[in-house]
Amino acid sequence: MRNRGIELGVGVFMLVGMLSLAMLAISVSGLTLAKQEGSYKIYARFENAGGLTARSKVTMSGVAIGKVTNISIDRQKLMALVEMEINADVDYLTSDSSASILTAGLLGEKYVGITTGAADDEILKEGDFIEDTQSSLVLEELIGKFLFNQASE
Amino acid sequence: MQSVTANLALLGRSVLDRVAAIGRAGMVLMQAVIARPDPLTSFPLLVRQLYSVGVLSMVIIIVSGLFIGMVLALQGYTILVDYGTEQAVGQMVALSLVRELAPVVTALLFAGRAGSALTAEIGLMKTTEQLSSMEMIGVDPLRRIIAPRFWAGLICLPILTMIFSAVGIWGGMLVGVDWLGIYEGSFWANMQNSVDFFDDVLNGLIKSLVFGVVVTWVAVFQGYDSVPTSEGISQATTKTVVYSSLAVLGLDFILTALMFGDL
Amino acid sequence: MDFFDDIIIDIKQLTFSRGDRYIFKNMDIRIPRGKVTGIMGPSGTGKTTLLRVIGGQLKPDSGSVLLDGDDIPHLGRKELFNVREKMGMLFQSGALFTDMSVFENVAFPLRVHTKLPEDMIRDIVLMKLQAVGLRGASELMPSELSGGMGRRVALARAISLDPALVMYDEPFTGQDPIAMGVLVNLIKMLNQALGHSSIIVSHDIKETLSIADYIYIIADAGVIAHGTPAQLEQNDSAQVQQFMKGLPDGPVPFHFPANNYETDLMEGR
Incomplete structure (x- = not known):
């Protein structure tokens, strides 16, 4: 009957391990099973993508709809080229959407916020560009401007 | 002049000894992995080893995980509160545990708890001629003794690592939410936003799998290769803990650079 | 000669x-x-x-x-x-497998080399243990035996395959x-x-x-x-x-x- 105890112990061990994995998956990393049907890539050029990194969120109205996968320099226009992966079920981004780099809180992480426009007929597809962009808010520049305005008043 | 050549010869011999030891270790690993197990007899053996390697290590893992998670939350809070971002404690605790601390600390504790026990047990079997007598009866001790222990270590370490992470995060929540008063919703939301299942959780598990191979390999090999005396066993046990800890820390750097280096 | x-x-x-x-x-x-x-x-x-x-x-x-x-x-x-x-070999230290009972130790060579049914193995093991006078100890673990008894069990194991x-x-x-x-x-x-x-x-x-x-x-x-x-x-x-x-x-x-x-x-x- 010693064997029975051992088997029970190993069983409990395995169960606890699985529960831990489930907790790590669901409540820690927020993994949900009903998604990942695929994604498509869109691009946007920014004057300044400072603070944005790969894996940053892409949101619309505060809801995550994808993530940044790559950031590089567009050699012709000398601007930051941001590649984003948008979940496939988000199929309503119009071609005149605008993208801006936002900050969560004053010092929080940077993310991309997308706002759709009015052109209902043209929907963004794989490889399309968002033309209307707004760059990162750089705190130093902001403070500089503020001081400049104060001084000129 | 003569002493120079003598020293050179000595150096050469010790290098050769090490290389030979690595060769023997490789052969033990090969035979333990390749050894075609007979499912009828080897499954009970494996279960028994899972018990002594995994279940018996569970208490130490749970206790350490809890305390490390609690300490992380406390330390993180005191720093982050200065910037008004104390709700990021959850994110910090989870990321540092899942990516780094859980695999490494679990592997180190595992080397001390289960690895040394494996070495001592196998060394003792060698000293008391159990391995020889098994061979005389016609059973390969690599297959019957080493292989189940190796597989058990390989299976147990990732499971223990997950338990460590989960308990640690729970401990972090205990301190952060219940004690320091961080709003529970933002604690979890921040965590879920920043932790990715595949990039963070699975990479941590891959790390622990690699550590499992290394620690168990070192442990069973040191036992199998020990000098069959009581002194030899104690030396082998020490070597197991030292070598496997160093290997874990070194490999951790390499794996981290490979997995998270470009982020 | x-x-x-x-x-x-x-x-x-x-x-x-x-x-x-x-x-x-x-x-x-x-x-x-x-x-x-x-x-x-x-x-x-x-x-x-x-x-x-x-x-x-x-x-x-x-x-x-x-x-x-x-x-x-x-x-x-x-x-x-x-x-x-x-061949049967009796090692200096007895070399009983410490994680098996006396019975399982003696049965081990039989299980490895033969495909005898369980009740036959049981009979043979008990006969061998009887020969060395330790049939009563069959359920003990090796750690519970004295040195001399351990060696007798090892002897029973060594002769278990005749x-x-x-x-x-x-x-x-x-x-x-x-x-x-x-x-x-x-x-x-x-x-x-x-x-x-x-x-x-x-x-x-x-x-x-x-x-x-x-x-x-x-x-x-x-x-x-x-x-x-x-x-x-x-x-x-x-x-x-x-x-x-x-x-x-x-x-x-x-x-x-x-x-x-x-x-x-x-x-x-």
């Missing part, structure tokens, strides 16, 4: 070395079938090594070890596995007088009752002489004397006499080789 009409093991020109040192050099030994053969000699002369060579655990540099015509050093893994079925050859490695070392007497009788009795051949490696002269039919004394990498116990008592070689009588000084010197004693003492001044 009627002993050697029927031999079970024929060792010819065996050479075995460790580093630069010869353990055996061109040694010939023949083991008669159905008898108890003692192999004696001072410590460190390779008696245990000889058993391991016979068991195929160590490979000699050259020479042959024939067991019923099979040359053990040249067998493949599989054949060696089958040959070992014919081997043709049983090898005993220092069976009497470290036993109290009673356990020693029990073992001596047991070895003799089992040898007669089961008809196997026995090899006893030992340096316990009295006990070995009392049960062995034929004895080899090995030293200096070879056999220095052999014969029946009575013949060896008559042997007039100084080395043999020193060993047989346990004299402290003789061809094997009491002093480790050293410089002149007086000069060594004077040097300190």
Whole structure:
């Protein structure tokens, strides 16, 4: 009957391990099973993508709809080229959407916020560009401007 | 002049000894992995080893995980509160545990708890001629003794690592939410936003799998290769803990650079 | 020499070395079938090594070890596995598997080498345990046994497959007088009752002489004397006499080789 105890112990061990994995998956990393049907890539050029990194969120109205996968320099226009992966079920981004780099809180992480426009007929597809962009808010520049305005008043 | 050549010869011999030891270790690993197990007899053996390697290590893992998670939350809070971002404690605790601390600390504790026990047990079997007598009866001790222990270590370490992470995060929540008063919703939301299942959780598990191979390999090999005396066993046990800890820390750097280096 | 009409093991020109040192050099030994053969000699002369060579655990540099015509050093893994079925070995420390009960220890060789049904294994194990007088201990773990009992269990395990050859490695070392007497009788009795051949490696002269039919004394990498116990008592070689009588000084010197004693003492001044 010693064997029975051992088997029970190993069983409990395995169960606890699985529960831990489930907790790590669901409540820690927020993994949900009903998604990942695929994604498509869109691009946007920014004057300044400072603070944005790969894996940053892409949101619309505060809801995550994808993530940044790559950031590089567009050699012709000398601007930051941001590649984003948008979940496939988000199929309503119009071609005149605008993208801006936002900050969560004053010092929080940077993310991309997308706002759709009015052109209902043209929907963004794989490889399309968002033309209307707004760059990162750089705190130093902001403070500089503020001081400049104060001084000129 | 003569002493120079003598020293050179000595150096050469010790290098050769090490290389030979690595060769023997490789052969033990090969035979333990390749050894075609007979499912009828080897499954009970494996279960028994899972018990002594995994279940018996569970208490130490749970206790350490809890305390490390609690300490992380406390330390993180005191720093982050200065910037008004104390709700990021959850994110910090989870990321540092899942990516780094859980695999490494679990592997180190595992080397001390289960690895040394494996070495001592196998060394003792060698000293008391159990391995020889098994061979005389016609059973390969690599297959019957080493292989189940190796597989058990390989299976147990990732499971223990997950338990460590989960308990640690729970401990972090205990301190952060219940004690320091961080709003529970933002604690979890921040965590879920920043932790990715595949990039963070699975990479941590891959790390622990690699550590499992290394620690168990070192442990069973040191036992199998020990000098069959009581002194030899104690030396082998020490070597197991030292070598496997160093290997874990070194490999951790390499794996981290490979997995998270470009982020 | 009627002993050697029927031999079970024929060792010819065996050479075995460790580093630069010869353990055996061109040694010939023949083991008669159905008898108890003692192999004696001072410590460190390779008696245990000889058993391991016979068991195929160590490979000699050259020479042959024939067991019923099979040359053990040249067998493949599989054949060696089958040959070992014919051998039982009692290790110096007993070497019981500490994680199995006495019953499982004795059943182990049966489970490995045979596909007998469980109730038959049970019968055989209980018979073997009865033969060594420990049937009542079958459910104990090895750690619960005394040294002498452990060795008897190991003996039951060694004979569980009814081997043709049983090898005993220092069976009497470290036993109290009673356990020693029990073992001596047991070895003799089992040898007669089961008809196997026995090899006893030992340096316990009295006990070995009392049960062995034929004895080899090995030293200096070879056999220095052999014969029946009575013949060896008559042997007039100084080395043999020193060993047989346990004299402290003789061809094997009491002093480790050293410089002149007086000069060594004077040097300190």
